[in-house]
Amino acid sequence: MLKLFGHDASPYVRRVRIVLAELQIPFERDTHGWQDPAPEFTAASPIRRVPMLELAAGAQVRHIFDSRVIASLLYGTPHPRPAGEPPFQDAMFDPGLALLDENVLSVTDAAQDSLVNVFLLENDGIRPEQGTYLQRQVERGRGCLDWLERAYRGKHTLAPGRLAYADVAVISLLGWIRFRKRMDLTPWTQLLALEAAHAARPSIASTNPR
Ligand SMILES: N[C@@H](CCC(=O)N[C@@H](CS)C(=O)NCC(=O)O)C(=O)O
Known part of the structure; x- marks a missing residue:
């Protein structure tokens, strides 16, 4: 049986929860976050x-560290x-879509x-106003949302007719921004439309942080 470590508020954990739900793969859960990790997690993950x-047990590599x-x-x-x-299908392995899919993921990860x-x-207690590096981080977030907005112009899925991992990553980013009150998402109308189009899907609705 697979075991997923990570709390519900994490957008990266949410991506994996959505994939597991969509692919109907059974798994166990450890919902400790990185703030109060289980000893098992600390022992296994140098990345934390x-x-x-x-x-x-018996797998050649026992722990996988990245969503x-x-x-x-x-x-x-x-x-x-599925x-x-x-x-629900992956565009990662589709030669015609892989590069676009990877770019959307890179931009979503950066944001x-x-x-x-x-x-x-x-x-x-450290505010963005205290450092230009932090201000750049916020600007990067906005710039990435602008890029994604263009990538999703007129579309509710990146690949026609299927929900791909890149879409899941973007939806998880938007949910986290709202949950953590990071910014007002109103200007990114295409991204809000993408989110709304899939909001009732059970894997998406059941993992939305509240
Ligand atoms: N590239 C990693 C990023 C994972 C990540 O940043 N997780 C956050 C929670 S949302 C975390 O555990 N942060 C703890 C820390 O940086 O100390 C992935 O895709 O899994």
């Missing part, structure tokens, strides 16, 4: 970031054919990492 996926690597692994494991509208960084430093 969530998510971490633990594979079954993107975890997602690739999950898509590669046997699973029932249902839903649009069907997510920068905004998480600012959020965690604010929790430590």
Whole structure:
């Protein structure tokens, strides 16, 4: 049985939870965050970031440390054919879409990492006004949202007719920005339309942080 480490508020953990739900892969959960980690997590992860996926005993590599690597692994494991509208499939392995998919993921990761960084430093009492590096992080977040807005112009999925991992990553970013009150998302209308189009999908609705 797979075991997923990471708390519900984490957007990276949410991406993996959505993939697991869509692919109907059974798993166990450890919902400690990085602030109060389980000893098992601390012993296994030098990165000390969530998510971490633990594979079954006997696996050649027992712990996987990054959401993107975890997602690739999950898509590669046997699973029932995903249902839903649009069907859940990965664009990562589609030669015609892989580069666009990777670019959307890179931009989403950059926004997510920068905004998480600012959020965690604010929790430590350090405000963006105190450093140009932090201001750049916020600007990077906005610039990435602008780029994504253009990438999703007129579309509710990156790849026609299917929900891909890149879409899941963007939806998780938007949910986290709202949950952590990072910024007003009103200017990014295409991204809000993408989010609204999939909001009722069970894997998305059940993982939305509140
Ligand atoms: N590239 C990693 C990023 C994971 C990440 O940054 N997770 C955050 C929670 S949202 C974390 O654990 N941060 C703790 C820290 O940086 O100390 C992934 O995709 O899994």
